[in-house]
Amino acid sequence: MALQISFWILAVVAVVAALAVVFLRNVFRAAFALIMSFLAIAGLYITLSADFLAVVQILVYVGAISILIILAVMLTRELHQGNPSNNLELPALIVVLLFLAAGVWIVLATNWKVSAVPPVAPTTSALAQALFGGGGFLLAVEISVVLLLAAVIGAIVLVREK
Amino acid sequence: MIGLEHYLILAALLFSIGLYGALVKRNAVIILMCIEIMLNAVNIMLIAFSRFVVPAMLTGQVFAIFVIVVAAAEAAVGLAIIIAIYRNRQLIDISKINLMKW
Numbered sequence: 001m002a003l004q005i006s007f008w009i010l011a012v013v014a015v016v017a018a019l020a021v022v023f024l025r026n027v028f029r030a031a032f033a034l035i036m037s038f039l040a041i042a043g044l045y046i047t048l049s050a051d052f053l054a055v056v057q058i059l060v061y062v063g064a065i066s067i068l069i070i071l072a073v074m075l076t077r078e079l080h081q082g083n084p085s086n087n088l089e090l091p092a093l094i095v096v097l098l099f100l101a102a103g104v105w106i107v108l109a110t111n112w113k114v115s116a117v118p119p120v121a122p123t124t125s126a127l128a129q130a131l132f133g134g135g136g137f138l139l140a141v142e143i144s145v146v147l148l149l150a151a152v153i154g155a156i157v158l159v160r161e162k
Numbered sequence: 163m164i165g166l167e168h169y170l171i172l173a174a175l176l177f178s179i180g181l182y183g184a185l186v187k188r189n190a191v192i193i194l195m196c197i198e199i200m201l202n203a204v205n206i207m208l209i210a211f212s213r214f215v216v217p218a219m220l221t222g223q224v225f226a227i228f229v230i231v232v233a234a235a236e237a238a239v240g241l242a243i244i245i246a247i248y249r250n251r252q253l254i255d256i257s258k259i260n261l262m263k264w
Contacts, residue, residue: 007164011172018176018199022183027191034195041202048169048213050223053205053230060230065198065237072191072241076248085186086257092185096178103174112166112215119217127227130220137224144231151235155242159249 007047014040025083027073035066049119052127169210176203190244190254194237201233 017037024030038061045054120126131137176199183196205226212222248254 004164007168011168015172015175015179018179021192021195021199022179022187027189030192030195034198037199038202041206044169044172044206045209047164048206048209050209050213050226053209053223053226056227056230057205060234061198061202065234068237068241069191069195069198072194072244075245076191076254083192084188084255086188089186092182096182096185099181100174100178103178104171107167107170107174114166114214115217117217119213120220123220123223126220127223130224131227137228140228144228147235148231151238155238158239158242158246 003047006043010040010043010047013037014044023083027083028070030083031066031070031073034069035062038062038066049121050123052124166210166214169206169214173203173207173210176200176206188255188257190247190256190259191241193256194240194244197240198233198237201229205229 014037017033017040020033021030021037024033038057042054042057042062045051045057129136131141180196180199180203184193184200187193187196208222208226208229210222212220212226216222244254247259251259253259
């Protein structure tokens with residue numbers, strides 16, 4: 001019951017905040033709505049018993065990416081221009097509604113094989129086993145480290161003063 | 163009872179909102195925010211599948227970690243590109259940045 005109530009509250013908050021990102025006129029307020037949406041999604045991860053990922057979501061998205069976005073909003077100073085749309089509003093709306101209808105129809109029409117096994121309770125050590133244990137994702141972890149290093153160096157080179 | 167379908171439909175809704183914003187908005191920073199919303203929707207979907215279909219294996223959560231890593235790298239490089247363009251041309255309106263248009 002508590003799970004149900006928290007799911008509906010978090011889902012409504014996440015969707016309303018995402019709509020606010022798209023439709024608010026002030027870019028700065030849109031960035032704060034985005035942070036609200038990230039927090040609600042972290043709560044949804046907790047309702048899915050993914051505790052480690054909820055913390056990672058708060059650390060990476062709420063802590064780091066939102067700071068990057070707010071800094072970009074402040075550095076580009078387009079606040080007075082607002083949040084305008086291009087002239088593709090109606091075609092984009094039709095495409096998105098068709099996509100949403102197709103997605104909802106597929107989800108409802110498929111007979112999902114839901115397992116009755118209870119989820120792993122603290123996921124941290126189990127995730128570490130899955131990532132670094134035998135037959136795990138060690139090579140993928142190393143590649144993502146190289147990707148992050150390349151992204152950091154690329155970002156520094158791009159914004160460096162000449 | 164909250165089941166797999168609830169999470170999948172919520173994720174589809176969030177993805178659609180992000181897709182609409184990414185298609186329609188002209189401010190490059192807003193487009194990056196909408197891409198982040200779409201990536202979060204995909205993460206919800208992966209974790210919901212992991213929770214309800216293979217609860218003992220955590221495969222979807224491992225994938226979600228890699229999606230978060232790529233999203234962080236994408237945000238850093240994307241915002242750096244936007245700031246570099248703004249420094250050169252004093253605008254971040256996507257419909258006016260058309261130097262590479264064929």
